[in-house]
Amino acid sequence: MWRELKPIGRHPDSGGYRRFAWSEADIECRAWFRAQAEGRGLAYEVDRNGNQWAWLGDPEAGDAVVTGSHLDSVPDGGAFDGPLGVVSSFAALDELRGRGVEFGKPLAIVNFGDEEGARFGLACVGSRLSAGQLGIEQARRLTDADGISLPQAMERAGYDPTAIGPDPERLARIGAFVELHVEQGRALDLSGDQVGIASAIWPHGRWRFDFRGEANHAGTTRLVDRRDPMLSYAETVLAARREARLAGAVATFGKISVEPNGVNAIPSLVRGWLDSRAADQATLDTVVTGIEKAAREYADAHGVELDIVRESFTPVVEFEHALRDEIARILEGASDCLKVPVLGTGAGHDAGILSGSVPTAMLFVRNPTGVSHSPAEYAAEDDCVAGVIALADVLEGLTRR
Ligand code: GLV
Ligand code: MN
Numbered sequence: 001m002w003r004e005l006k007p008i009g010r011h012p013d014s015g016g017y018r019r020f021a022w023s024e025a026d027i028e029c030r031a032w033f034r035a036q037a038e039g040r041g042l043a044y045e046v047d048r049n050g051n052q053w054a055w056l057g058d059p060e061a062g063d064a065v066v067t068g069s070h071l072d073s074v075p076d077g078g079a080f081d082g083p084l085g086v087v088s089s090f091a092a093l094d095e096l097r098g099r100g101v102e103f104g105k106p107l108a109i110v111n112f113g114d115e116e117g118a119r120f121g122l123a124c125v126g127s128r129l130s131a132g133q134l135g136i137e138q139a140r141r142l143t144d145a146d147g148i149s150l151p152q153a154m155e156r157a158g159y160d161p162t163a164i165g166p167d168p169e170r171l172a173r174i175g176a177f178v179e180l181h182v183e184q185g186r187a188l189d190l191s192g193d194q195v196g197i198a199s200a201i202w203p204h205g206r207w208r209f210d211f212r213g214e215a216n217h218a219g220t221t222r223l224v225d226r227r228d229p230m231l232s233y234a235e236t237v238l239a240a241r242r243e244a245r246l247a248g249a250v251a252t253f254g255k256i257s258v259e260p261n262g263v264n265a266i267p268s269l270v271r272g273w274l275d276s277r278a279a280d281q282a283t284l285d286t287v288v289t290g291i292e293k294a295a296r297e298y299a300d301a302h303g304v305e306l307d308i309v310r311e312s313f314t315p316v317v318e319f320e321h322a323l324r325d326e327i328a329r330i331l332e333g334a335s336d337c338l339k340v341p342v343l344g345t346g347a348g349h350d351a352g353i354l355s356g357s358v359p360t361a362m363l364f365v366r367n368p369t370g371v372s373h374s375p376a377e378y379a380a381e382d383d384c385v386a387g388v389i390a391l392a393d394v395l396e397g398l399t400r401r
């Protein structure tokens with residue numbers, strides 16, 4: 001499975017993946033998913049939001065056990081964030097069939113569309129739409145850097161965008177959703193465990209900062225005459241670091257666009273996107289308010305105008321305790337592992353979105369360097385196999401209850 005997926009959307013220079021929603025690479029990944037489903041005799045379907053499903057048993061029967069993740073990537077992402085969950089889902093099904101398990105309930109594997117939000121700026125578009133956490137009109141207005149809208153992109157990829165929207169009937173068929181994911185930190189490496197269970201996802205959001213100044217000649221404009229938005233932006237980046245450090249949170253400016261973007265021109269516009277996350281809402285509010293206040297002061301000091309727009313926000317997610325405890329019991333019973341570690345994460349996931357509608361849990365697989373959203377992301381084969389076995393044990397346990 002990995003062999004066929006591996007080359008899709010991989011950039012030859014960086015070695016990273018560029019699998020943006022509804023792009024050629026995404027279409028190829030989707031074809032791969034369909035082939036995996038049909039090759040196993042699973043019933044394949046695409047829901048109204050373009051999420052792909054592969055069913056074993058009757059999808060209408062209800063109380064289904066569902067697993068899966070996403071196949072899209074950030075710019076120059078790693079091989080594991082997303083795909084590990086989907087590949088492990090198919091592998092876990094193979095494992096269970098090998099064990100001769102009789103499934104008392106329908107089982108499904110899902111690939112949620114546009115989890116990373118790399119193209120349209122909003123993460124988890126597929127699951128948000130299905131869970132009713134993204135308005136239809138708002139979704140229709142999402143556009144990429146080339147001005148292509150989400151419906152246009154879906155249509156060009158051969159998917160019908162006319163019916164996007166909440167899908168409560170489909171979600172109501174799910175009794176439990178479990179997403180396996182590569183860990184995006186080093187907690188498991190430090191504790192010496194191959195697999196862990198998620199406790200919570202930090203609240204997180206994205207804010208766009210537009211600093212507007214005045215374009216002018218880089219050689220002839222005296223420093224005192226400039227209204228340079230790059231300066232206020234640069235100072236804001238440092239303020240973000242300071243505020244986050246003081247609060248024990250994280251804040252990142254990882255994307256920027258500059259106009260007119262000329263090496264010999266003072267910029268007229270610097271647009272930077274802030275991603276900030278914290279363990280609790282109050283801390284996140286403190287950090288973002290602090291960054292905004294500092295940004296306004298720096299903008300004033302340089303004669304620059306500033307607009308700040310919150311582009312997305314995801315509240316804290318606390319995964320269901322009963323399901324989490326049940327999964328811990330299953331894993332602790334199936335192996336000689338005395339205690340499966342339970343850990344929180346600052347990364348967003350479709351599981352976090354779904355948890356508002358469906359009992360949801362996550363499994364993490366050890367990542368020895370903790371690196372993610374980078375070509376250097378890695379998980380050892382042994383640990384991936386342990387993840388598959390753990391997922392199979394969990395799915396088996398959940399279909400029996
Ligand atoms: C997605 O992986 C995110 O947490 O930004
Ligand atoms: Mn990711």
Ligand code: MN
Pocket residue numbers: 070081082115181348349
């Ligand atoms: Mn992911």
Ligand code: MN
Pocket residue numbers: 115116347348349350
């Ligand atoms: Mn994610």
